[in-house]
Amino acid sequence: MIQATEAISISISPEQIIAAVKQMKQAQREAFIEDLLAAVSPAYLESIREAREDYQTGRVSSHAEVFE
Template identity: 35%
Template sequence: METKVKDLTVEELRSLISDAVRAAMDDYIEDILALSSDDYLKSVEEARSDYKEGRVKYFEEIFDV
């Protein structure tokens, strides 16, 4: 049976919304902290360069899938 919004109590809906907003805010804060780190930005630049130059390993190679 499919649950519908009308089947939720107000408190359940409030909790779902609150959890979703909290998770989104945590993600934004994490992004802001990461993007303000020179080391993080340098690692992203290096990773992009490695990818362009073909210095990568694929999931299948690492895990023998």
């Protein structure tokens, strides 16, 4: 992951961003949201690391076990 060392100033309104995201296909939109969360949320990245570790060590439950 590349870390920015400088801020970039872009003149774009929230409405323009929303319109652009709405035009994306579902898979693109989901990837964009995931990338955005990863970029702004260290807690989100940590939760992914924890989930991967849980999966690798077998600390998982089936759908049926969770929703019994």
